[in-house]
Amino acid sequence: MSDDEEGSRSESDGSTDQGYGCCGTADDSYRRQTGGVVVRQRNAANARERHRTQNVNTAFTELRTLIPTEPVDRKLSKIETLRLASSYISHLANVLVVGEGREDGQPCLTTVYKELKGSGREVKQPRTICTFCLSNQRKAVTDRRGCVKMHGNSGRRMR
Incomplete structure (x- = not known):
């Protein structure tokens, strides 16, 4: 995510941080770290759900053949x-x-x-x-x- 996107996201979040990417604060680095963790967790959860859905669909396909x-x-x-x-x-x-x-x-x-x-x-x-x-x-x-x-x-x- 670019610094411009980070700044506009802060405004839309309703936060009072008015940094537009020129000077990074401790809050900005913390957000990037936790944001990355959240994204990784969400991607892992999505992968698990896709795998579960594929397993369910495979089971239905096998059942249909019987x-x-x-x-x-x-x-x-x-x-x-x-x-x-x-x-x-x-x-x-x-x-x-x-x-x-x-x-x-x-x-x-x-x-x-x-x-x-x-x-x-x-x-x-x-x-x-x-x-x-x-x-x-x-x-x-x-x-x-x-x-x-x-x-x-x-x-x-x-x-």
Whole structure:
């Protein structure tokens, strides 16, 4: 920073120092030293924040590759990525509970939710179809015996 800039900055700061760079005072040298420290600290903080942001973006990119989407190259926002990841985890949990062998390819539709009422009976409450079940249903083909066969693995990207 030049002495002229230093002087104009002092005026804008509201300080009473009227030195315009001709004669350096102890306050001016102190300001330069602390100003340099502040600038270095700010630059270090900015670098840390850039690194953190890059790490977060890398993690979102990796997460996007694990979530099946249609079309495959669809760009997802961060909130869409989080919502789809949550939905996909729920879908995979339902696949584990019900099994992939369901004829209609919709394990989430028939997941049983236990609700203990006065009688202690299980009450079936079908959920609305999830995105991943719908996608599986679209990809299903019927073989000669009328059984539904699924294309690909459920843990892989859908094409």
